[in-house]
Amino acid sequence: MAPRRRQSGQALAETLVASIVVVPFILLIVLLGKFQSVQQATIAASRTLAFECTVRIDACEQNDPTLLDEVRQRHFGHPSLPLQTVARLTNADSAEQRNPLWVDRSNRSLLERFEHVHATLSSGELVGGINYAESTASGAVQRAMGLLGDPGERFGLRTRGGLFEATVQADLSALGGADSFLTQLDNLRIQPRARTAIAVDAWNASGPYGEDPHTVESRVARGSRINGLIDGAIDVAYWPTRLFIALMTLLQLEDRGDEFRYHEVDVDLVPADRVGP
Numbered sequence: 001m002a003p004r005r006r007q008s009g010q011a012l013a014e015t016l017v018a019s020i021v022v023v024p025f026i027l028l029i030v031l032l033g034k035f036q037s038v039q040q041a042t043i044a045a046s047r048t049l050a051f052e053c054t055v056r057i058d059a060c061e062q063n064d065p066t067l068l069d070e071v072r073q074r075h076f077g078h079p080s081l082p083l084q085t086v087a088r089l090t091n092a093d094s095a096e097q098r099n100p101l102w103v104d105r106s107n108r109s110l111l112e113r114f115e116h117v118h119a120t121l122s123s124g125e126l127v128g129g130i131n132y133a134e135s136t137a138s139g140a141v142q143r144a145m146g147l148l149g150d151p152g153e154r155f156g157l158r159t160r161g162g163l164f165e166a167t168v169q170a171d172l173s174a175l176g177g178a179d180s181f182l183t184q185l186d187n188l189r190i191q192p193r194a195r196t197a198i199a200v201d202a203w204n205a206s207g208p209y210g211e212d213p214h215t216v217e218s219r220v221a222r223g224s225r226i227n228g229l230i231d232g233a234i235d236v237a238y239w240p241t242r243l244f245i246a247l248m249t250l251l252q253l254e255d256r257g258d259e260f261r262y263h264e265v266d267v268d269l270v271p272a273d274r275v276g277p
Contacts, residue, residue: 031188034101034102034103034110035172035190035192037099037101037102038102038110038111038170038172038190038192039192039194041075041076041099041170042075042168042169042170042192042193042194043194043196044075045071045072045074045075045076045117045119045168045194046119046166046167046168046194046195046196047166047194047196048071048074048075049067049068049071049119049121049166049168049196050164050165050166050196050197050198051198052067052070053121053164053166053198053200054198054200057200060121060123060164060200061123063120063121067119067121068117068118068119069089071117071119071168072089072114072117073089076089076099076111076114076117076170077089077097077098077099077114078096078097078098078099078100079099081097089114097114098111099111110172110173111170111171111172112173112174112175113174113175116170116171116172116174117168117169117170117171118168118169118170118171119166119167119168119169120166120167121164121165121166121167122164122165122167123162123163123164123165124163124164124165162199162200163197163198163199163200164197164198164200165195165196165197166195166196166197166198167193167194167195168193168194168195169191169192169193169194170191170192170193171189171191172188172189172190172191172192173188173189173190174189205219208268224263238262242260242262245257245260
């Protein structure tokens with residue numbers, strides 16, 4: 001019977017040793033899952049904030065604090081909270097406001113205050129082909145491009161300052177410190193961060209016709225004209241061609257010459273080679 005008792009004692013010792021290794025590992029997996037959940041919320045918050053700038057450009061340029069309040073309420077509050085246009089969360093330790101998953105073993109919120117969620121907005125240049133051409137061209141070409149101007153801006157498109165970048169960061173366990181070895185995992189100061197950049201002007205038109213500056217007709221009219229001096233020179237240079245077309249039409253050598261419309265664009269007319277068979 002002695003060998004059997006020794007085997008039982010060995011199994012108990014092995015179980016204790018395995019528990020010392022496995023139990024903390026299991027606790028760490030649960031904690032990592034909570035951190036991953038906060039990271040996903042941070043990524044979603046940065047995307048929400050960036051896409052808000054596509055419809056609230058002025059608010060983003062002014063770094064309106066209500067944008068951050070809305071992001072905190074939508075992504076870092078309790079999942080059952082109703083979405084509101086303006087919502088300010090006050091207490092992350094409140095069970096009604098905090099996310100029930102983001103707590104430690106003592107039911108203390110990992111995100112101790114909603115003010116520990118920070119966000120920054122910055123705008124940059126939407127660099128296009130003309131910017132690259134200007135940077136690599138000679139002095140004479142750059143001066144010529146300066147006269148031509150930015151084609152995007154002439155068409156009423158936001159190409160400069162139209163790139164917004166939203167960065168969101170959540171500071172977990174920012175206040176508490178580890179009191180003992182057993183509470184060290186509960187007080188890891190993790191700072192998940194996410195960044196999203198977006199071109200805020202989707203270049204959508206408000207309609208095909210009309211005097212509104214965002215209609216296709218208005219944009220085409222502005223974009224087709226460069227500036228007074230150059231446009232006048234183009235008109236003078238093109239005048240012999242227009243006269244020749246009119247003469248050919250008068251002599252009935254060109255049966256469709258009267259359909260030519262100089263500087264007139266039908267925004268609904270699709271060229272035949274673009275329609276297909």
